[in-house]
Amino acid sequence: MVKLGKVYGNRMVDVAVTNQKLCDRALRILQDLTGLSREAAGFLLERSGKWVKLALLMHWTGLEKDEGDRLLSEHQSNLRAAVISYQNPKKP
Secondary structure (H helix, E strand, C coil), rough: CCCCCCCCCCCCCCCCCCCCCHHHHHHHHHHHHHHHHHHHHHHHHHHHHCCCHHHHHHHHCCCCCCHHHHHHHCCCCCCHHHHHHHHHHCCC
């Protein structure tokens, strides 16, 4: 699961928010990893299209949804790789 990019730290961040229980789990993950309030985490989750990985990337990098989605796609949805590449961009 770690090599597939579904885990960040000890949290499963590849959560499909399809019902209230999973939404609650997603909010707790966002709160735990970002330090945001539940309300702020909910706003971030909505802005990301209810995708926890993208919400985390948006929070940590300041990217908007489309830019973050593109960066995650470039890294096969691996959150850690996307964050590292954002922090250390390759120089031409």
